[in-house]
Amino acid sequence: MLLIHCPYCNMKRPETEFRNAGAAHIARPLDPATTSDAEWAAFLYLRDNPKGIIAERWRHAHGCGRFFNAIRNTVSDDFVTTYKAGEAPPETEAFASEVAPGSREANATGKQAETAL
Amino acid sequence: MNSNALMSPSVRFSLFNLIKEGLSGNAGWPRQWRDPEPQPAYDVVIVGAGGHGLATAYYLAKEHGIRNVAVLEKGWLGGGNTGRNTTIIRSNYLWEESEALYEHSVKLWETLSDELNYNVMYSPRGVMMLAHNIHDVQVTKRHIHANHLAGIDNEWLTPEEAQEFCPILNISHDIRYPILGAALQRRGGTARHDAVAWGYARGADRLGVDIIQNCEVKGIRRDASGKVTGVETTRGFIGAGKVGVVAAGHTSVLMGMADIRMPLESYPLQALVSEPIKPIMPCVVMSNTIHAYMSQSDKGELVIGAGTDQYVSYSQTGGLHITQHTLDAICELFPMTRRLRMLRNWGGIVDVTPDRSPIIGKTPVEGLFVNCGWGTGGFKATPGSGHVFAATLARSEPHPIAAPFTLERFTTGRLIDEAAAAAVAH
Ligand SMILES: Cc1cc2nc3c(=O)[nH]c(=O)nc-3n(C[C@H](O)[C@H](O)[C@H](O)COP(=O)(O)OP(=O)(O)OC[C@H]3O[C@@H](n4cnc5c(N)ncnc54)[C@H](O)[C@@H]3O)c2cc1C
Ligand SMILES: [Zn+2]
Numbered sequence: 001m002l003l004i005h006c007p008y009c010n011m012k013r014p015e016t017e018f019r020n021a022g023a024a025h026i027a028r029p030l031d032p033a034t035t036s037d038a039e040w041a042a043f044l045y046l047r048d049n050p051k052g053i054i055a056e057r058w059r060h061a062h063g064c065g066r067f068f069n070a071i072r073n074t075v076s077d078d079f080v081t082t083y084k085a086g087e088a089p090p091e092t093e094a095f096a097s098e099v100a101p102g103s104r105e106a107n108a109t110g111k112q113a114e115t116a117l
Numbered sequence: 118m119n120s121n122a123l124m125s126p127s128v129r130f131s132l133f134n135l136i137k138e139g140l141s142g143n144a145g146w147p148r149q150w151r152d153p154e155p156q157p158a159y160d161v162v163i164v165g166a167g168g169h170g171l172a173t174a175y176y177l178a179k180e181h182g183i184r185n186v187a188v189l190e191k192g193w194l195g196g197g198n199t200g201r202n203t204t205i206i207r208s209n210y211l212w213e214e215s216e217a218l219y220e221h222s223v224k225l226w227e228t229l230s231d232e233l234n235y236n237v238m239y240s241p242r243g244v245m246m247l248a249h250n251i252h253d254v255q256v257t258k259r260h261i262h263a264n265h266l267a268g269i270d271n272e273w274l275t276p277e278e279a280q281e282f283c284p285i286l287n288i289s290h291d292i293r294y295p296i297l298g299a300a301l302q303r304r305g306g307t308a309r310h311d312a313v314a315w316g317y318a319r320g321a322d323r324l325g326v327d328i329i330q331n332c333e334v335k336g337i338r339r340d341a342s343g344k345v346t347g348v349e350t351t352r353g354f355i356g357a358g359k360v361g362v363v364a365a366g367h368t369s370v371l372m373g374m375a376d377i378r379m380p381l382e383s384y385p386l387q388a389l390v391s392e393p394i395k396p397i398m399p400c401v402v403m404s405n406t407i408h409a410y411m412s413q414s415d416k417g418e419l420v421i422g423a424g425t426d427q428y429v430s431y432s433q434t435g436g437l438h439i440t441q442h443t444l445d446a447i448c449e450l451f452p453m454t455r456r457l458r459m460l461r462n463w464g465g466i467v468d469v470t471p472d473r474s475p476i477i478g479k480t481p482v483e484g485l486f487v488n489c490g491w492g493t494g495g496f497k498a499t500p501g502s503g504h505v506f507a508a509t510l511a512r513s514e515p516h517p518i519a520a521p522f523t524l525e526r527f528t529t530g531r532l533i534d535e536a537a538a539a540a541v542a543h
Pocket of ligand 2: 006007008009010060063064065066
């Protein structure tokens with residue numbers, strides 16, 4: 001069982017008090033009428049699913065009831081940090097190095113001719 | 118070592134051989150597959166030597182004559198979810214597309230031991246799925262009707278009939294989630310997980326497929342036009358005309374190497390076994406509503422599983438509270454298990470799609486194919502999945518049964534929504 005720090009209650013509480021709510025910082029398209037099918041698919045279904053650092057949403061369902069975000073390592077399940085909803089993801093070193101190579105922008109275009117390797 | 122120089126000796130398993138070896142200390146069995154060095158290039162490279170990858174290679178060689186094939190495995194063959202699952206086999210899914218796919222697989226299970234000359238211990242002992250509330254009863258009956266339209270066996274049992282089929286079942290009205298009835302697929306059952314991987318490995322190896330273990334794929338190489346030319350591995354570059362990724366929980370990582378984002382999330386799924394006891398359990402019983410299922414292995418261990426953990430993880434472990442929740446349900450459904458000790462528990466990483474159906478087919482990158490998203494329920498599909506994926510790879514066109522299970526369905530909206538059908542493990 002994970003111990004999770006709620007940034008509102010400012011306490012570490014057991015995982016059973018929380019609900020995971022999936023990847024964080026996925027913005028709903030602002031203008032549905034001009035959003036393409038591919039953009040809807042990306043918003044609704046495509047996920048980074050990283051082996052390493054993930055930004056994800058949690059809800060302190062059996063505590064204060066509020067949503068917040070967390071940075072966690074999906075290999076060790078260790079939390080790097082948690083922060084309040086609406087705040088930008090903190091520039092932690094681990095997080096920055098994960099987002100840089102093969103970032104979402106690069107993946108979304110899918111046009112790179114050759115991989116770096 | 119040249120991979121073709123050393124084909125496995127063709128010893129067939131037979132009653133005569135078993136008796137002969139039994140009398141001579143079982144010392145004369147040859148090794149079942151080679152351990153070849155990678156060749157510079159292959160027509161097809163399969164990434165992942167789980168049951169699905171090995172079955173794909175077997176059918177590529179057997180049915181399509183494509184034998185210049187390698188299966189690359191970062192660990193040991195069958196060491197992923199294939200070796201970690203609870204082996205429930207059934208085909209009573211809701212939608213026609215799924216019924217066709219899983220029933221194709223069940224039909225292959227029925228003759229698989231003969232096909233491979235390897236005892237995969239397929240045991241159609243019946244799979245019973247319990248209903249605990251009005252919603253369950255309605256959904257279950259809807260499944261039964263849908264299955265009948267597709268010619269798939271599935272029948273409704275009253276609580277008393279369910280208990281007759283599985284005498285240790287608690288059908289008392291006084292429990293928190295009393296049993297209101299059940300669906301029974303008699304042709305459903307179990308098989309031996311390792312034997313399936315080993316049988317396909319042996320079969321593929323004999324047809325000339327190189328199975329290369331301890332060989333992790335680290336990159337996917339493409340030419341200027343974007344077409345796949347091979348894979349970078351911990352044992353060097355290996356060229357390939359076509360690459361098929363069959364990597365279960367690691368699919369997103371591999372597809373990321375070709376800049377493709379997938380509609381997948383990887384979760385831990387746990388299982389556990391009890392100490393071995395005398396036979397008490399004649400079938401498989403599942404309850405999706407209270408998150409538990411159980412069967413008994415031939416060794417006598419009760420094999421128990423349930424739902425996934427709630428967060429994305431590659432840790433191959435999970436929270437103890439998930440296991441405890443499962444055992445609470447098991448103790449209520451089967452009161453006689455209350456004083457049993459559990460021997461081992463473990464986790465696998467399952468790749469879950471938004472509609473809980475697999476993805477089998479082409480990708481936006483030419484020469485790159487994927488077979489994934491089997492999530493919590495792909496063991497049952499091992500033969501069928503390998504069979505239709507091999508055809509898809511061979512022809513560069515989806516096999517008719519695989520055709521609905523494209524990656525594009527998440528853009529077109531033509532989902533195959535089995536999520537409501539069995540959102541828990543299966
Ligand atoms: C606890 C548990 C219980 C389950 N119970 C059932 C059940 O009762 N019934 C059912 O039908 N299904 C069940 N499943 C699901 C089932 O196990 C899977 O859907 C199925 O086994 C997947 O087979 P596979 O061959 O695709 O994957 P795997 O057997 O996981 O094979 C994928 C292989 O790819 C390899 N790989 C990954 N990355 C790389 C790389 N970069 N390079 C080289 N190789 C790589 C892995 O090492 C692995 O061996 C269960 C799963 C779990 C975890
Ligand atoms: Zn809180």
